[in-house]
Amino acid sequence: MLLDSPDSGATLTNDPGFVRSWKEQLTADPYRSYLYSYPHKTAYSELDQPVLLSELWRDEPAETFFLYMHIPFCGARCGFCNLFTLPDKRQSAHEQYVDALERQARQWAPFVSHKPFARFAIGGGTPTLLAPELLERLFHIAEQTMGLQPDQASISVETSPETVTEERLHILKEHGVDRVSMGVQSFVEAEAAAIYRPQMPTQAGRAAELLKQYRFPILNLDLIYGLPGQTLESWQYSLRCAVSFQPEEIFIYPLYTREHTIVKPEQIRESGVDNRLAYYEAARSCLLAKGYTQYSMRRFARSDAFIGKKLLPYGCQEEGMVGLGCGARSYTRNVHYASRYGVSRSATASIIADYVGAQRYDTADYGFVLSKHEQKRRFLLKAILHTEGLLASEYTRRFGSDVLEDHPELSLLLDSGLGHLQDGLLRLTEEGLGYSDAIGDWLISSAVRQRMEGYVLA
Numbered sequence: 001m002l003l004d005s006p007d008s009g010a011t012l013t014n015d016p017g018f019v020r021s022w023k024e025q026l027t028a029d030p031y032r033s034y035l036y037s038y039p040h041k042t043a044y045s046e047l048d049q050p051v052l053l054s055e056l057w058r059d060e061p062a063e064t065f066f067l068y069m070h071i072p073f074c075g076a077r078c079g080f081c082n083l084f085t086l087p088d089k090r091q092s093a094h095e096q097y098v099d100a101l102e103r104q105a106r107q108w109a110p111f112v113s114h115k116p117f118a119r120f121a122i123g124g125g126t127p128t129l130l131a132p133e134l135l136e137r138l139f140h141i142a143e144q145t146m147g148l149q150p151d152q153a154s155i156s157v158e159t160s161p162e163t164v165t166e167e168r169l170h171i172l173k174e175h176g177v178d179r180v181s182m183g184v185q186s187f188v189e190a191e192a193a194a195i196y197r198p199q200m201p202t203q204a205g206r207a208a209e210l211l212k213q214y215r216f217p218i219l220n221l222d223l224i225y226g227l228p229g230q231t232l233e234s235w236q237y238s239l240r241c242a243v244s245f246q247p248e249e250i251f252i253y254p255l256y257t258r259e260h261t262i263v264k265p266e267q268i269r270e271s272g273v274d275n276r277l278a279y280y281e282a283a284r285s286c287l288l289a290k291g292y293t294q295y296s297m298r299r300f301a302r303s304d305a306f307i308g309k310k311l312l313p314y315g316c317q318e319e320g321m322v323g324l325g326c327g328a329r330s331y332t333r334n335v336h337y338a339s340r341y342g343v344s345r346s347a348t349a350s351i352i353a354d355y356v357g358a359q360r361y362d363t364a365d366y367g368f369v370l371s372k373h374e375q376k377r378r379f380l381l382k383a384i385l386h387t388e389g390l391l392a393s394e395y396t397r398r399f400g401s402d403v404l405e406d407h408p409e410l411s412l413l414l415d416s417g418l419g420h421l422q423d424g425l426l427r428l429t430e431e432g433l434g435y436s437d438a439i440g441d442w443l444i445s446s447a448v449r450q451r452m453e454g455y456v457l458a
Contacts, residue, residue: 062320337367
């Protein structure tokens with residue numbers, strides 16, 4: 001058990017009182033940060049020297065790749081959003097952006113054509129904000145330029161209620177999309193208005209009904225708990241509404257706010273009480289009772305979902321990520337890279353303008369070079385925060401060392417009851433899953449955390 005952070009030369013103790021105190025501190029603040037990637041993009045910086053992509057991808061060991069396209073446009077910025085996105089509905093801007101994305105794809109295709117794509121996703125932003133002909137172009141770029149084989153890849157697209165139309169859904173269906181994810185966030189009108197959602201709850205219901213008619217193998221609906229004015233009863237109402245559409249997946253997210261979001265951090269605690277953990281526990285009980293299986297703190301899915309394709313394998317560590325578009329991240333085993341990052345409208349618009357105006361995209365100059373230590377921590381984090389857990393033998397096969405020797409701080413999870421180790425499989429317990437965000441934040445190395453905290457958004 002660690003007396004200090006895992007990167008500070010800490011010593012060990014068998015004091016049960018220390019374990020109890022550590023757990024009390026961890027669980028007192030369950031929502032420190034949402035660890036959806038590691039290292040987080042706010043840890044990226046100028047690389048010492050630009051790296052040729054031809055060299056970077058030539059020796060990438062991943063057996064298959066993940067193709068991702070980022071569309072940074074939305075109809076409006078939601079109150080909780082601090083992502084790289086720009087409210088811009090102009091088709092001329094969308095056309096220029098897709099032109100640039102295709103130009104980038106043509107330059108990148110020779111670097112990554114030696115491995116097949118096992119997954120393809122279009123995210124944002126709101127990809128379905130694009131006009132149907134531009135949405136169609138994205139699939140042509142993926143298939144004809146990048147070499148995607150739709151019959152052997154899992155394909156996912158993000159959408160929003162106000163952009164769900166029959167013409168767009170027909171395009172998704174024609175190109176073999178397996179999963180459509182729609183952000184609803186709340187079926188209560190006042191709650192949607194409080195976070196500046198552009199759609200009415202009735203519009204979300206109509207969009208969900210239309211999506212079900214197209215019979216995509218997986219429909220995912222996103223909901224958020226902890227919204228301003230939300231009560232346990234209204235949260236349970238939104239859950240019931242979502243379940244009524246029988247989606248194959250439901251993601252539940254705690255509300256996170258940042259200094260650059262429209263909804264401010266203090267609004268979470270307007271009532272003086274942070275109810276997010278209670279809402280999480282209520283949602284978990286509801287979804288398990290409705291036949292969903294929990295796969296992470298956020299993801300609940302039906303076990304009977306069936307895609308019907310013979311998919312190529314792809315590792316959960318998300319290496320071999322080929323990210324096209326401004327704001328997309330690319331992951332090789334040793335280097336993560338992307339365009340610059342911004343949140344404010346002026347910063348985002350400027351970065352997009354630079355991307356659209358560029359003629360060459362064949363070097364990486366902004367990102368993060370992962371040391372062996374960071375590769376190990378990433379491998380650990382990407383596994384342990386999901387119910388599948390971390391198989392110690394897989395860690396040893398990858399790195400040639402023992403996971404508990406490399407990360408002795410994990411003993412705190414085991415001794416506190418937040419983690420469990422059986423037959424070489426390290427997993428969070430039911431209680432531990434509920435504190436995934438706090439555990440993930442705690443496991444981040446101090447060096448990366450310092451770089452993240454020192455980052456100032458433009």
